[in-house]
Amino acid sequence: xxxxxxxxxxxxxxxxxxxxxxxxxxxxxxxxxxxxxxxxxxxxxxxxxxxxxxxxxxxxxxxxxxxxxxxxxxxxxxxxxxxxxxxxxxxxxxxxxxxxxxxxxxxxxxxxxxxxxxxxxxxxxxxxxxxxxxxxxxxxxxxxxxxxxxxxxxxxxxxxxxxxxxxxxxxxxxxxxxxxxxxxxxxxxxxxxxxxxxxxxxxxxxxxxxxxxxxxxxxxxxxxx
Amino acid sequence: xxxxxxxxxxxxxxxxxxxxxxxxxxxxxxxxxxxxxxxxxxxxxxxxxxxxxxxxxxxxxxxxxxxxxxxxxxxxxxxxxxxxxxxxxxxxxxxxxxxxxxxxxxxxxxxxxxxxxxxxxxxxxxxxxxxxxxxxxxxxxxxxxxxxxxxxxxxxxxxxxxxxxxxxxxxxxxxxxxxxxxxxxxxxxxxxxxxxxxxxxxxxxxxxxxxxxxxxxxxxxxxxxxxxxxxxxxxxxxxxxxxxxxxxxxxxxxxxxxxxxxxxxxxxxxxxxxxxxxxxxxxxxxxxxxxxxxxxxxxxxxxxxxxxxxxxxxxxxxxxxxxxxxxxxxxxxxxxxxxxxxxxxxxxxxxxxxxxxxxxxxxxxxxxxxxxxxxxxxxxxxxxxxxxxxxxxxxxxxxxxxxxxxxxxxxxxxxxxxxxxxxxxxxxxxxxxxxxxxxxxxxxxxxxxxxxxxxxxxxxxxx
Numbered sequence: 001x002x003x004x005x006x007x008x009x010x011x012x013x014x015x016x017x018x019x020x021x022x023x024x025x026x027x028x029x030x031x032x033x034x035x036x037x038x039x040x041x042x043x044x045x046x047x048x049x050x051x052x053x054x055x056x057x058x059x060x061x062x063x064x065x066x067x068x069x070x071x072x073x074x075x076x077x078x079x080x081x082x083x084x085x086x087x088x089x090x091x092x093x094x095x096x097x098x099x100x101x102x103x104x105x106x107x108x109x110x111x112x113x114x115x116x117x118x119x120x121x122x123x124x125x126x127x128x129x130x131x132x133x134x135x136x137x138x139x140x141x142x143x144x145x146x147x148x149x150x151x152x153x154x155x156x157x158x159x160x161x162x163x164x165x166x167x168x169x170x171x172x173x174x175x176x177x178x179x180x181x182x183x184x185x186x187x188x189x190x191x192x193x194x195x196x197x198x199x200x201x202x203x204x205x206x207x208x209x210x211x212x213x214x215x216x217x218x219x220x221x222x223x224x225x
Numbered sequence: 226x227x228x229x230x231x232x233x234x235x236x237x238x239x240x241x242x243x244x245x246x247x248x249x250x251x252x253x254x255x256x257x258x259x260x261x262x263x264x265x266x267x268x269x270x271x272x273x274x275x276x277x278x279x280x281x282x283x284x285x286x287x288x289x290x291x292x293x294x295x296x297x298x299x300x301x302x303x304x305x306x307x308x309x310x311x312x313x314x315x316x317x318x319x320x321x322x323x324x325x326x327x328x329x330x331x332x333x334x335x336x337x338x339x340x341x342x343x344x345x346x347x348x349x350x351x352x353x354x355x356x357x358x359x360x361x362x363x364x365x366x367x368x369x370x371x372x373x374x375x376x377x378x379x380x381x382x383x384x385x386x387x388x389x390x391x392x393x394x395x396x397x398x399x400x401x402x403x404x405x406x407x408x409x410x411x412x413x414x415x416x417x418x419x420x421x422x423x424x425x426x427x428x429x430x431x432x433x434x435x436x437x438x439x440x441x442x443x444x445x446x447x448x449x450x451x452x453x454x455x456x457x458x459x460x461x462x463x464x465x466x467x468x469x470x471x472x473x474x475x476x477x478x479x480x481x482x483x484x485x486x487x488x489x490x491x492x493x494x495x496x497x498x499x500x501x502x503x504x505x506x507x508x509x510x511x512x513x514x515x516x517x518x519x520x521x522x523x524x525x526x527x528x529x530x531x532x533x534x535x536x537x538x539x540x541x542x543x544x545x546x547x548x549x550x551x552x553x554x555x556x557x558x559x560x561x562x563x564x565x566x567x568x569x570x571x572x573x574x575x576x577x578x579x580x581x582x583x584x585x586x587x588x589x590x591x592x593x594x595x596x597x598x599x600x601x602x603x604x605x606x607x608x609x610x611x612x613x614x615x616x617x618x619x620x621x622x623x624x625x626x627x628x629x630x631x632x633x634x635x636x637x638x639x640x641x642x643x644x645x646x647x648x649x650x651x652x653x654x655x656x657x658x659x660x661x662x663x664x665x666x667x668x669x670x671x672x673x674x675x676x677x678x679x680x681x682x683x684x685x686x687x688x
Binding site: 027028029030031032033034035036037038039040043044055059066067070071074078133136137138139140141142143144147193195196199200202203204206207208210213214215216217218219220221222223224225 | 276278279280282283284286287288289290291292293295296297301306308309311313314317353354355356357358359360361518519521522525527528529530573574575576577579597599600601
């Protein structure tokens, strides 16, 4: 069991993840159409690039756009959650030990304490994001079971991973559960809304190009996000 | 029931059809027929498959349901934060639903879509600025309007408006003869006070070709006179085309893309015929958006640009003031507190917020900003055709409350509104809510303030 889920199944999960994400990007780009979208993508490359860069970069930093500034609580939860979700698995010591074992190299690693703090932060911010979905009417009306499912899929590896690394007994059980949860998450990304991992960039780049080329970017400074 | 006599999927192509629809007061028969209009589901699904591609599909799919768009939308705020006014909800319950159901929707659904697309969205595009994914629901509602138009579920006044563009290449029934005659009349009226003033028609190779809004010759011809006076005082070498003189697009508000194409092509043809150095439009937001911003794409122009450089009127004014072509008499500047309406279509959607402020710096001593402003400004309340739709007048009147608050918060009772729709909305705001404000285009203000160059002054001997 352990051999399978850390061997072939892990390869399959990552393959689906990478191929799936690339497929999503290709599908997105191929579905763009300068005339239907009304953006001359290829004709004003410098303006397009500038608009795209401003559109992506300003949203990657908390409080860098007016929208983020208007919602400070949400912005905090959002960034704690997303930074935690992305940074923790990539720079986790335990994961990098496997990387070192299998492929001979490791990335910079987080200290155990930092990893613990970030994992708890992911779980706590997820709880608050769920509460937000329940409490705010403008969010509640949009929220479906699917949204909760995706939060569960995303947080499950963090909960199981935390328990596995702290629970002295039943280690094997929690470890296997953690690996399976991680693999479910990887496989889910290209097939669900979690594909926003890449589609966020696609969408923001497209809108940035739109503003950069058509909606003001050629009139001087870019849009003040 | 299949299509009605007045309410159907066929666009208005002739003046007879136009008159027939116009004579149906308030659209009474039109809307009665709409109650039974069938949805052409095959047409809808085919259209969606062909034209709703990855940009919009992705927008619909990756919406995180986060609700950040809610507070960005003035209609959400003025309607007591009704969750059903959350932009994401509005688009998911209309376009999202159509896509999910593969076009399998009915008459009741489309009536709901029509109301959402024209009474719950002015396509101001503000929500797209506040969404972390950059999902522009205003663009999607523009697209939805196209779907509605093709199905016949379009507000009465906009079916007429699109028909006007199809028949007259103008938003109102102003023929080329009417247009040229009005120009001649206004030139005659003005040349007494401004000797040498002319309104050249169809001059080739002029520096400026001017295009405007049909309501000007039809209802406010003095606007044309004011234009002529200002170009005259600025010493511009200008002309108007006899054909392709109208730059607006009720067809755009209606979602009649074919008519949009026809309309902008008539203006581009004028540019190609008369070969001006530049085109300058009137003080109209959606006209600029249609002819200069979106139009090139309807006309298939790959670089997304019109045949010649096109300016919104505010760009010409700023340039004229900056270069001294127009000089303001300092004693006649606006003394009292005055604010400025940043129109969606050329500020948020074409980046001209600095241009209008440059103008204000020349003409006002006490300019006070609205909050928010520039690209973050709220819609006047009447954009996207909202001002003109009788069926949705109560919703439009409610929508004006946001602008009312913004104006009151500035403490100003004069608003500069270089946009026909914004001007109308603010006029209606005063009529409905009586807050004691005045509002104005730039032209009349400038006429009162500019110095007449010596060589153009009325010689007393000629009296």
